[in-house]
Amino acid sequence: MKKLINQVDNIVSEMLDGMTAAFPQYVKRLEGFEVLVRASGPSSKVALVSGGGSGHEPSHGGFVGKGMLDGAVAGEVFTSPTPDQVFEAVKAVNGGKGVLLVIKNYTGDVMNFEMAADMARDENIEVEQVIVADDVAVENSTWTTGRRGIAGTVFVHKIAGAAAEAGLNLADVKRVAEKVIANVRSMGMAVNPCTVPAAGKKSFELADDEVEIGIGIHGEPGTHREKISSVNDIADKLLAKILAEGIYAAGDEVAVMVNGMGGTPLMELCVANKHVKDVLDGKGIKIAKTLVGNYMTSLDMEGFSITLLKLDDELKKFLAAPADTPAFVQF
Amino acid sequence: MKKLINQVDNIVSEMLDGMTAAFPQYVKRLEGFEVLVRASGPSSKVALVSGGGSGHEPSHGGFVGKGMLDGAVAGEVFTSPTPDQVFEAVKAVNGGKGVLLVIKNYTGDVMNFEMAADMARDENIEVEQVIVADDVAVENSTWTTGRRGIAGTVFVHKIAGAAAEAGLNLADVKRVAEKVIANVRSMGMAVNPCTVPAAGKKSFELADDEVEIGIGIHGEPGTHREKISSVNDIADKLLAKILAEGIYAAGDEVAVMVNGMGGTPLMELCVANKHVKDVLDGKGIKIAKTLVGNYMTSLDMEGFSITLLKLDDELKKFLAAPADTPAFVQF
Numbered sequence: 001m002k003k004l005i006n007q008v009d010n011i012v013s014e015m016l017d018g019m020t021a022a023f024p025q026y027v028k029r030l031e032g033f034e035v036l037v038r039a040s041g042p043s044s045k046v047a048l049v050s051g052g053g054s055g056h057e058p059s060h061g062g063f064v065g066k067g068m069l070d071g072a073v074a075g076e077v078f079t080s081p082t083p084d085q086v087f088e089a090v091k092a093v094n095g096g097k098g099v100l101l102v103i104k105n106y107t108g109d110v111m112n113f114e115m116a117a118d119m120a121r122d123e124n125i126e127v128e129q130v131i132v133a134d135d136v137a138v139e140n141s142t143w144t145t146g147r148r149g150i151a152g153t154v155f156v157h158k159i160a161g162a163a164a165e166a167g168l169n170l171a172d173v174k175r176v177a178e179k180v181i182a183n184v185r186s187m188g189m190a191v192n193p194c195t196v197p198a199a200g201k202k203s204f205e206l207a208d209d210e211v212e213i214g215i216g217i218h219g220e221p222g223t224h225r226e227k228i229s230s231v232n233d234i235a236d237k238l239l240a241k242i243l244a245e246g247i248y249a250a251g252d253e254v255a256v257m258v259n260g261m262g263g264t265p266l267m268e269l270c271v272a273n274k275h276v277k278d279v280l281d282g283k284g285i286k287i288a289k290t291l292v293g294n295y296m297t298s299l300d301m302e303g304f305s306i307t308l309l310k311l312d313d314e315l316k317k318f319l320a321a322p323a324d325t326p327a328f329v330q331f
Numbered sequence: 332m333k334k335l336i337n338q339v340d341n342i343v344s345e346m347l348d349g350m351t352a353a354f355p356q357y358v359k360r361l362e363g364f365e366v367l368v369r370a371s372g373p374s375s376k377v378a379l380v381s382g383g384g385s386g387h388e389p390s391h392g393g394f395v396g397k398g399m400l401d402g403a404v405a406g407e408v409f410t411s412p413t414p415d416q417v418f419e420a421v422k423a424v425n426g427g428k429g430v431l432l433v434i435k436n437y438t439g440d441v442m443n444f445e446m447a448a449d450m451a452r453d454e455n456i457e458v459e460q461v462i463v464a465d466d467v468a469v470e471n472s473t474w475t476t477g478r479r480g481i482a483g484t485v486f487v488h489k490i491a492g493a494a495a496e497a498g499l500n501l502a503d504v505k506r507v508a509e510k511v512i513a514n515v516r517s518m519g520m521a522v523n524p525c526t527v528p529a530a531g532k533k534s535f536e537l538a539d540d541e542v543e544i545g546i547g548i549h550g551e552p553g554t555h556r557e558k559i560s561s562v563n564d565i566a567d568k569l570l571a572k573i574l575a576e577g578i579y580a581a582g583d584e585v586a587v588m589v590n591g592m593g594g595t596p597l598m599e600l601c602v603a604n605k606h607v608k609d610v611l612d613g614k615g616i617k618i619a620k621t622l623v624g625n626y627m628t629s630l631d632m633e634g635f636s637i638t639l640l641k642l643d644d645e646l647k648k649f650l651a652a653p654a655d656t657p658a659f660v661q662f
Binding site: 002003004005006011014015016017018019021022023054055057058062191192208209211228230231232234258262263264265266267268269270271272273274275277287290291292294297299300302303304 | 333334335336337342345346347348349350352353354385386388389393522523539540542559561562563565589593594595596597598599600601602603604605606608618621622623625628630631633634635
């Protein structure tokens, strides 16, 4: 294993310090915890906390800042953060208007965030939660009951974050987040798998001419392997499964994310995006906003996912609202 | 070779279309050319044009927009754009106040951009040029006489772009760009080499426990190979060579860039940045601004470079000015 690290045990802590060192205007670390919160401290609005295992950078610490998250909890690589870490984040960001937890649907995350919510309620902090399960690849997986939460989570951060910033109350921020969740779907693939530092070897093996379709973001194998074809052909397959959900129709407006898995050149993501646009144009689906880049990664995995989010006027307004965070400072 | 592409011959064109499709609010493509210009058209200020071979995304098309470049010319992968392409860019962005060419020091780029400058002067367009040569790894290289231009170029785009936006005349924008060039130094390394699509194989071979120090951004081998150690140790070596330039001293203020080569997880770049900060703190060098991410890449190469830029009040002001481009929308 060749990685740019020091000790395997220190990666997450050093990563958080390195992010804080780069972006002190946005984030600070909660002393003694693997938690990033806004440098500006809590404010009098609904607060958003997300997080999960590390290895998905810039998720989630990179989205802490005005218009998005208030706190992000970083577990060990691909491992849920413990309830006490989440609880500390909730306490730190609570400004009196309540806290919304944005949880990706993994059994460990759901359990630990829910325990933290209970701990916070015991201290009279109002806490609600939403669970993102946007991955259409599989109905259940290694680490989930139900669908996995992947890149679509970033749209939840953005839109619910803007709703909170606009002064909506906790119930309404939750309602907006759930509307995003109902309308967002994703699917991913890998050209090359990732290597988890503590394991020291690739999470699965692919032949020199094979790709894995329907991968998750934790090195889980996908739905099947196939010979590599063109990126257009691969994008067609991912889009077909997303479009089969029946959510996106001619005349609809959508936001698109072509998300890199961490080791994918931006050049290739742009090539993929050209085809995604061509396909959606051909179906009469209007693209209101596109993101192309590394948003929800899987360490050094090479591959990409496509996310579609159907927009209504409310979601469109909050999507377009300003955001100012390390990983993106406007939208 | 496993890449997310269609035909090797179409990569650059599809990449440019994909970038334009994602960011129509920022960039448009010059019909029939491999050139991106601001979607808003030319304006009455000094215009900046950069570019070079493709494969360095987001450089350079991702930096076209308010406060940075006016046009970016994309050659084939790792190949200089032809003079006629550069000439078209110059004509398209010229708003009557002249055009500054920002050239990375590679023999082909310098020759072709200079020919384009001559063609433009023949049409009475005022053109000046600056050549970035920030790489301290080697004094001459495969494709250069003198030092190579690498990630430090992004600081030239940012700061000279802000100077142009502020209304400085061509001579002054050039002076500011040259001040950046005089004060910026970089050095990079690779954990894994890149694969140029047209070649179909890795540009050099590294053993499973080897890294290459002093690499360029075109798959050129570096100065030497060594057994992989810790990222702190590697960063120490890169920093030592940069600091040996004698530009950066206790009490100085600098901007830092920890730049990913395209295939490097953000997690690892953040870990590297923690150490860079620790080292500079220890030397009493103050960090005014840090960038951590993929700015000047080399396809799917895994590795990173460190860039330091010494700031004075003028550079600091232009560095802090707003920018709004696909690859970063603020600084």
